[in-house]
Amino acid sequence: MQGPGARASPSPPEVTSDDRPGMSDDGGVKRSTAIRHLEEMAEVASEHLRLRDTDIGWPLEELWVTGELLGLADTLESGSVVLVLDVAVDELPWLARHSSGEWCGRQLRLGKRPMQWCYRPLARPVWNHEHRRLVRFWSAGAGLDDSAIEALRSRRLDQSRVAEPSAAELAVQLRDELALSSRHLRSVLDGYWDDRWRRQHKGVDESPEDHLWRAATAVSDMHAALAGLDA
Secondary structure: OOOOOOOOOOOOOOOOOOOOOEEEEEEEEEEEHHHHHHHHHHHHHHHHHHHHHHHOOOOOEEEEHHHHOOOOEEOOOOOEEEEEEOOOOHHOOOOOHHHHHHHHHOOOHHOOOEEEEEEEEOOOOOOOOOOOOEEEEEOOOEHHHOOHHHHHHOOOOOOOOOOOOOOHHHHHHHHHHHHHHHHEEEEEHOOOOOOHHHHOOEEEEEEEHHHHHHHHHHHHHHHHHHHHHHO
């Protein structure tokens, strides 16, 4: 995920147009380049399906694109994708880190792509308050969806292809997820000063402070989103 994110997404690498083909002069990402990254990710995801018959496993079920690529722009600040994982809902409160999600992100080389990213559990809708319009471009059962890629390339997205909740659907889902995120925040607060908990939540790219930030931000953002829907 990013700095703070459900892996709400690793921040895009700091590169210039001279450093990487496909980058525009202002540091943005060309639409064609972003779509090529989607195709590369789908290829890697399909290759890793072989791990499902091993002790390693491969929990990735779907890949969805969201954000600017669903619009008309030729140049984007970054791409944005959502990884759908076959893990228990209670293990994936919004913005919380999950070892399987982080591992999948590394295999897809998301930290080296101009992509914002996050993950969601298979048993929940892929959309939420942060990502309200999404298009699936890969699934474990069908592989790369060429028609979805072509629709993104031509900027002709049929509404039947776009997953988007109504305000009522989003409110119901948000209240459900807020309860889980609130419990997760409480567990982080309960363990925050415990030496063992802090050791377990400290690593090269994570810290106890990062876990607390994520948990608190998730709850705060959901409250704000619900307030906006009720207004």
